[in-house]
Amino acid sequence: LRFSCRRGGGSVQAGESLRLSCAASGFTFRDSAIGWFRQVPGKEREGVSCIDFSSDTTYYAGSVKGRFTISSDNARKMVFLQMDNLKPEDTGVYSCAADGWCTSIGPNLLFGFNSQGRGTLVTVST
Numbered sequence: 001l002r003f004s005c006r007r008g009g010g011s012v013q014a015g016e017s018l019r020l021s022c023a024a025s026g027f028t029f030r031d032s033a034i035g036w037f038r039q040v041p042g043k044e045r046e047g048v049s050c051i052d053f054s055s056d057t058t059y060y061a062g063s064v065k066g067r068f069t070i071s072s073d074n075a076r077k078m079v080f081l082q083m084d085n086l087k088p089e090d091t092g093v094y095s096c097a098a099d100g101w102c103t104s105i106g107p108n109l110l111f112g113f114n115s116q117g118r119g120t121l122v123t124v125s126t
Contacts, residue, residue, distance in 0.1 A: 014087055017082070018086065027099055033098070038093060047109030051102075092121075095117055
C-alpha cells in the first residue's frame with residue numbers, strides 16, 4: 001500500500017478553504033476504509049473524517065462536521081478532504097490513512113488503519 005499525498009496544505013486565514021488530496025495505490029477501496037486524521041504537537045492524534053466503503057458510510061469528527069467534506073474517486077484511487085470555514089484550531093499536520101476501519105461515537109471519530117501517508121501541514125491564522 002503506497003500513498004501519495006498531493007499538495008493541498010498551506011497557510012490560510014480563518015474562514016478560508018483548503019482541499020487536500022491523497023492517492024492510495026495497492027488498496028482495494030470497496031473492502032475497507034480510508035480517511036484523514038490530524039496531529040498537533042503535544043496532543044493526541046485526532047480522526048477528522050473517513051469513508052467506510054464496506055457500508056458506504058462517511059464519518060466526521062464533531063469539531064469539523066458541517067465544514068469539512070470527504071470524498072473519493074475510486075477509479076483514480078484518490079480521497080479528498082474539502083475544508084471550508086477553517087478555524088485556527090484546525091491547524092495541524094493532516095495525513096491520510098487506509099486499510100482499516102472507522103466509526104464515530106458521539107463527536108469522536110475512532111479508527112484503526114494499517115497504513116498512513118506522509119502528512120501535510122495546515123496552518124490557520126486569525
